Amino acid sequence: MRISELSQRSGVPVPSIKFYLREGLLHRGELTSPNQARYDESHLNRLRLVSALTEVGGLSVAGTRDVLQAIDSDEANLNGLMDITLRAVHPITGDPEPTEAALAEVDALAERHGWYVHPGSPLREELARVLSALHSAGLVPDQEWIDGYARAADDVAHRDHYYIGNLAELDEILKTVLVGTVLGERFLAALRRMAQASEAHRRYGV
Template sequence: MRISELSQRSGVPVPSIKFYLREGLLHRGELTSPNQARYDESHLNRLRLVSALTEVGGLSVAGARDVLQAIDSDEPNLDDLMGVTLKAVQPFTGAPEPTEAELAEADALTERHNWYVHPDSPLRAELARVLSALHSTGLAPDWEWIDDYARAADAVAHRDHDYVGNFTELDEILKTVVVGTVLGERLLATLRRVAQASEAHRRYGI
């Protein structure tokens, strides 16, 4: 198919497709002339994945490129891929490094729930910053409330990995991990807001 058909089938504008090609997020098509290329279903599938990561998931071009390179590596590893994906969606890039006391507080929370977190994981620092932000409001964190969130997150994580277990093809597993991590985070946040609005109406609405 030509780039115009690729655009029509994917819903992605031609200028965006050309941008993804320039940035290496989409592999080149087969040249049929100096100014024309032919694209196939692999381009359509990759384009849909790129769109999901960048336009819905909010990943930067660099973050999406890192994730796609992990997927395309010769010997992809699910643990490594999860690390690359989580780093790509990490929202505190450029924030100050947490203090030792803040890291210790984060460690105490993860240990309480028997979670393994690598000492150098950006998620460890991110959790420490979130807990620190709660302190900065002038209110001591309500640990019962935080532990309820942790238990809910644990249940979601178990369900995520159970879902990945439904697939047998490595390519589908890798894509499911990436898309599920990026868009699942958005889904969870949106469902929480919907549930909050519904609960507010139930409790206080007329």
């Protein structure tokens, strides 16, 4: 198919497709003339993935490139992929370092819930950064509030792994984990806000 058909089938404008090609997010088509190229279903599938990551998931070009390279890598491992995905979703650029108190709070939470935290995992520091920011803003959540969120996260993690467990191909598993993490952030945030609005209406009639 030509680029115009690729645009029509994917819903992505031609200028955006050309930008993705220049940035290396979409592989080149087969040249049919100096100024024309032919594209196939692999381009359509990749374009839909890039569009989901950038337009819905809100990833930067650099973050999207890192995630795509992780998906395509022959030496990928799940811990490394999750590290890349976390940094793509929440790039650590100038965020204040977490306090020792916040790190200790995260460690205590993990111990209470029996969570294994991989040595050197950026997830520990990411959660501690959030807690530090809450404290700096004058919001000090109590243990019951924190544990309530942790139990909800446990349930989400169980459902995620149940879904992944039904997949057979490693490539499909890795793609599902990465893309599901990126878009799952938006999905959970939207669900939370919808539930909050519903609860406010139930309690206060607003």
